[in-house]
Amino acid sequence: MATLKDIAKEAGVSIMTVSNVINEKHSKVSSQTITLIQELVKKYNYVPNLSARSLSQKSSKLIAVFINTYEEGQNHFKDPYISELFGELEALIRQSGYYAIIRSVETAENVSTILQNWNVDGAIFISQQTEEAMNIILKHSKCPIVFIDSYNKTNSKVITIGVDDYKGGYIATKYLIANGHQKIAFAACYSENNAIVSQRYQGYRNALKESEIPYNEQNLINTFTRYEDGIHIGRELANHRYDVTAVFAAADLLALGIIEGAKLNGCLVPNDLSVIGFDNLDLCSFVTPKLTTVSQDVKKKADSAVKLLLDAMNQVEIPSQNITLDVQLEVRQSVQKIM
């Protein structure tokens, strides 16, 4: 509750002197008054009012973290990948001396409103945005924004950070092929707009092509990627709805559901069906069989995102606006050699 004015009055000095002590402009104040004021600050538990500071400065020390609003009662933070990423981001933002404001948003317009409302210094998107949405957001916003897991081909000035989805799809498929599989399904929420999935799909296609395995469009399984959706697909797989010996599921939860659904209908993984996932959630090693999957380094992703954002905020020259982190195959138990 104490303000600069209160401290100044008590100390018998002007507000500015107190302000200078607070902001450690020690060259401007005598060491006597410094100690005096420091004592009073302690005594009255003075802390600066950041709204006032934000009003008189250009900076608010606020970083906004955005996530898409969920539909159909699907809390996005139930996704272990999202929440881990968020936890890391929060810690990094705090450690950098900033305050994190978290917000789920429906439309691109919402974003710029929040940004202006609070005079936010920078923002991070933790869920994939379409190129259209990104462009609208950037057009209306003044502060730097980092987009995690989004692709933007048309505007090279957009700051993005993601993983090598293409490679992920490629190495997963290659691994299945190396284990003798030829009939391989690709399961994901596939659409032209979903760049991540498209990239993984391209990797899958090219791996097939390289091994001269003819592509069968029946093997593209388009589905939502929740566990329950996986169960549905798994049952169909067990019932030979698809003619495959292996599935590359572009999300771990989906993969786990598939394994369970197949089992429910008497088809055992990996004996009767091989499955690979994507993300390497902790969960993958809790289940039976442990899931072979494409793994990414979430901590590094968060690190890069915050670093990139801070650089942009400080007008530092950013070497690359688009960072792609590596992925690798985490071999466990859900794939079996055949033939």
Added chain:
Amino acid sequence: MATLKDIAKEAGVSIMTVSNVINEKHSKVSSQTITLIQELVKKYNYVPNLSARSLSQKSSKLIAVFINTYEEGQNHFKDPYISELFGELEALIRQSGYYAIIRSVETAENVSTILQNWNVDGAIFISQQTEEAMNIILKHSKCPIVFIDSYNKTNSKVITIGVDDYKGGYIATKYLIANGHQKIAFAACYSENNAIVSQRYQGYRNALKESEIPYNEQNLINTFTRYEDGIHIGRELANHRYDVTAVFAAADLLALGIIEGAKLNGCLVPNDLSVIGFDNLDLCSFVTPKLTTVSQDVKKKADSAVKLLLDAMNQVEIPSQNITLDVQLEVRQSVQKIM
């Protein structure tokens, strides 16, 4: 970037007229000027500066969500329960017209600083606090604070929300007893300071007592509650380090680890050992065997927390400062009848 002043100038009216339109005090403005100003607001994309508003009003429209800082690289948001709860809270805060500021904190002192810094209207703690910490926090803070999953015996004015931990421990143990088990271990991170665990433990003890089963203090397994810790305990269980036929683990992740650890050493759940968990994470039904566990309603918890906080902020009479939500047993596959 546009301010009230800009709009006022362009419209040829005073700032206050614009302000009144913005704040929908339509009784004070002619309908002509209203429409005129509304057009200009749209044209210039005017949005109010909330820092300025916060400065001139008592309210900032900010709600802080606090969580303890993690140690040893343990990101708290990797805990599915915490992140689900947080996701629900964020949505509710937004829907109530507030902005959520998220912060991990180390010490109780940190809290009041943040609260003052931003003139926060209300706060929610999503991880358990000791009574000592709560009292320090409350002493230094002016705004209402809701503590989720904390117990405060000494100060009845503290607002808390939790589940019936005692009942949880009781019904879990009762269920095991009903299934013929007499030698039952209690596994958790037990300490006098951890009120949640203590309550569950009391429930466990009383259930035993009611059935006249002598308590064996060897059966209190004190451990951290991560999956890895569970594996360790599970192995010991399999090696007959404890003389039990069932385990009540006060956290799902721990329970799942125990199941896996036991299996690694050749002890199968539920055939050779029965296990019950606590929390009912989604994960419980992804594993084999599916985990029997004590379930709580996370959504309801978040609902109550926000509702209680808003009431306290609005000086509404709060019927009860301490809400305890019900729990129930979710019977699945990890417990087997014996004898």
Added chain:
DNA sequence: TTGTACGCGTTATCAT
């Protein structure tokens, strides 16, 4: 119905 004066807590600028 509309306008004026003032204060919220802070910092920058310029003076002393």
Added chain:
DNA sequence: ATGATAACGCGTACAA
């Protein structure tokens, strides 16, 4: 080394 003043954008209280 220290202080006075203006400014940041907004809302309250009162006046016209």
